[in-house]
Amino acid sequence: MQTLTEQIDSGTLWTFAGGIHPPENKTLSNQTPIDTLPLPEQFYIPITQHIGQPGSLLVKVGDRVSKGQPLTQPSAPMALPVHAPTSGTIEAIGDWVSAHPSGLPETTITLKPDGEDRWCSLTRRDSLAGMNNTEILATILNAGIAGLGGATFPSHIKLNPIQPVKYLLINAAECEPYITADDTLMREFASEIVQGLTVLDKLLSPERILFAIEDNKPQAIAAIEQAVKTSDFDPKQLQVKVIPTKYPSGSEKQLVQILTGQEVPSGKIPAQLGMVMQNVGSVFAIKRALFDGEPLIERVVTVTGQRTKQPGNYWVRLGSPIDWLLKQTRFNPQLLGQKVIIGGPMMGFTLPSLKAPVIKSTNCILVPSRKEMPGNARELNCIRCGECARACPQQLLPQQLYWHAKAKELDKAEALNLRDCIECGACAYVCPSDIPLVQYYRIAKSALRQEALKQQASDRAKIRFDARQARLEKEKQERENRHKAAAAKRKASAPAADSDAVQAALARIKKAKPETDSEQDMAALRAQRKAEARARKAEKAATDTASAGADPKSDAVAAAIARAKAKKAAQNSDNTAPDPKKAAVAAAIARAKAKQAATKGEPAASETPAQPTETTAKAGDNKRNAAVAAAIAKAKAKQAAAKGETTASETPAQPTETTAKAGDNKRNAAVAAAIAKAKAKQAAAKGETAAIETPTQPATDAEPVQAAEAAAPADPKKAAIARAIAKAKAKQA
Incomplete structure (x- = not known):
């Protein structure tokens, strides 16, 4: 019987349950090369653009900064710094609308460009000779690199697993409709991406590197295969895997199942199975940080939809206002009668304000027409057809989850593994009643997170209380022991004559009354x-x-x-x-x-x-x-x-x-x-x-x-x- 590695080497692929095939609509934006845009009048740089804690500020209002200069520094394990996208002056530090479904304000640095676009001092390298893993991870951390596939998990943590890594998986599936940022990046920068793989190979030393691309990207597949052939990698170690087009094949757990046939258990991550996955955009950012010395200050963003005059992919500096970006594609947001979606049509969300900036997780700005997306249809009653259950790639029960989430029965929803929902939107896509199932799940998951935070705070308070009680009890016991020791010391040091005298006095006192009676x-x-x-x-x-x-x-x-x-x-x-x-x-x-x-x-x-x-x-x-x-x-x-x-x-x-x-x-x-x-x-x-x-x-x-x-x-x-x-x-x- 073949081992898993032998099956992988033989070209075996697996599949996952559920999934859908929505219209791709990728040809709107992948027909032109990546374009570079001019500098906006102002940049709005949120200090939190990743999962984890924000960094501490390094600048103040009025400071002049250079391109690539860090504006914050990490002060927690899950913190990442942000950098100046260009040279200029810090005009303000305060609240600004966020690129989030809530639109709530967050701490943001306002930078006014000076037009010089002057870089700070950079450290360039031709190879990684002389660098150890600690130095490589520190460079990735200081560059502020996070997962660019949408999760924005800090890369330096993901690339430093506890147990050995057997398989390194590169996610280039880009299964979301309309989005072509990774597709065009692989077409134009295939050799730089393969060079970035050398950094990951040195860090993880995996047995196999599996580069997964959906079969609807033929030009990207050809470019990567050519770059692999001209690299120093062993063809057996670095393998390009062309997978079938199916949504959501780009999800982490589903891609692990496609490439290895293994299913990640509920509540676990691929690292616990000896696997690490990185997005192709993150690999390119790591190459630029290690070899070019450039931090993460820009990324490729797809601007698409039938309402745009110039759909395509653009190099966009982080912090650029979205309304400014739409104007560069010859679209006037003021005349917009439709919604603007950040992300794809399946997992994206409608922006509450176009003043929000582009951040590290922004891979697509979608401006669909009414024909493409008719808008919010009226929500009807569930007819219990079961289509959502058949489409769910996680093999959950979306119908029951919907009922419990709507009734705010969070314990029952959690018992049905609500946390395993990847919010892919496949269930809502196939629902004939137009029920926004994913929205209900997101609200319920948010409530569960809030309860978990409260429980953690309660547990910490209990731990502190128990520790205080134990400390007080220990101090009390120590005092009692000191008193007992002092009493024993006094008793031991007192002469025996004193004790005899005391006993004699007591005896005389006892006999005093009878003697008095006799005298009377x-x-x-x-x-x-x-x-x-x-x-x-x-x-x-x-x-x-x-x-x-x-x-x-x-x-x-x-x-x-x-x-x-x-x-x-x-x-x-x-x-x-x-x-x-x-x-x-x-x-x-x-x-x-x-x-x-x-x-x-x-x-x-x-x-x-x-x-x-x-x-x-x-x-x-x-x-x-x-x-x-x-x-x-x-x-x-x-x-x-x-x-x-x-x-x-x-x-x-x-x-x-x-x-x-x-x-x-x-x-x-x-x-x-x-x-x-x-x-x-x-x-x-x-x-x-x-x-x-x-x-x-x-x-x-x-x-x-x-x-x-x-x-x-x-x-x-x-x-x-x-x-x-x-x-x-x-x-x-």
Whole structure:
């Protein structure tokens, strides 16, 4: 079985599905040689004439420039420079109408020629000896060469593929009706074109160079074949392939299929299959850049149509106004009642303004008559005939694409491979309903491109956001690690003694509360013991001051009363006031009572008003009087300990009237006089009256005291006991 290269060498050609055969109408413009036109009055040079980014400006208004001088410089991978088409002065830099279906303005340099047409310095070469691929590609880039077949893809990028190239394909099919620019170029400059192939051969080193020309260009075929024979190329390496006339055989993917039989998959390019394709006009421009040193400042443009007086092909400087170009062919645009099409009738578009300039992709200016192109017919409904599907060279479904594009269902249109549409116009040409299918496809593809740009911007924003979040998280983690490292360093550097001291301090703090409670208990116990001792001391003092004939029972009663009070005070201090302060207060009260009883030795009678009261007491039993006095003292001591206040405040100052019986003996009178005298002395010592200043309160606790006083006999022993009780109560108050 033959290999692909063997089949190519044997002259095998393939074909593609679909396609049409519209009227060629090429004889209008290919009967005369290429003509040269004079300089226009002004040039309008757009800084973007290719696919990709524009270059940055090198000139400003008022600068004088020479022919071929660069006006911009590339500042991005897909950027190309533009050059001055002649010598002159920069008059303006700003917006000007573009050669685009939209007619939107774009940045344009306005150049006024000086008429000298003076070249800048050029570097000419006879061969490529001493030049490497990098230098060759740089020369092509600086010359501003792009694909002149209509796509305007930067040539220096296309001629620097990633993988090796097996086949170099030269596209000279020129399948579009009316256009003859490549045809006449091959007729007149065949040897220069073959010389340009030597540059591509040095760059790519392909196994085969296939030069494809449609069979409707016999003169061009003969000229190229003759140039190949006189060149240094091996006839097997450089082969001229004459292909059948069929539209759109000049499309890149279709020409690859014709010459190699391989179909370029959807979403891929021929370079991924080891093939590179160049237009014949681009090859000629590369020859002029490498050997003559001339940048791309002009090209061959076909001006044709039945409305032109001088149809033909012309060397046109880039930036020449289209209305000026039409006037050079003896046509007055002001009298035009028809449209002017830039490009061919199949893939061209109507110019919105004739002020637009000629650019690198302008290969044809078509001015058809009404007979040639009747104009925009009325769009009818689709009848589902299927002719568009049969004519589509990409084997798409134009009918479904039309419905989805019209309904703006872009996702469904994209799913049907809308991006693979080459916009050849074959479907619209065969449509019986005159539906402008290609226009719908272009609008939908433009919308898809806009969505793709938005998605790319969104993806870039997401990448930036994720990168920022990752950076912030990394910084946070680094801070935490630094803090942890610092803490570990401090812990490691601290001596062990400090840690032991801290632990010991914590242990002491934990034990502080139990120790405090124990100290409080001990303080209360000591206060109780001291109170008992002072009570015993007071009892002894009271006994000593009493008369020798005191009753032992009365002494025992007084001692018991003092011990009970001290014990009660200690118990109340333990129960109600565990606090050391309260215990100290109770102990101080007990000490004061004992001290007062010991030092003064005065009668401790109950607190009665300062004014003497006349009492009449019956003679009573000594035991009964002692019991009454003990009960009164016990009650008052309990009340003082519980409430923390004196019992004297509870006795009214108002004297109580008692009825004394006649016949009091002298002893009772002496007791009363002694009580009054003791109270007067106590009031004088304290600086205040012994009477309570609340005379309005009813008599409560004083009544038993007065009764006891009235019933007490005039016995010295009993008088001593009464004085001790009164003294203790006064000290407590």
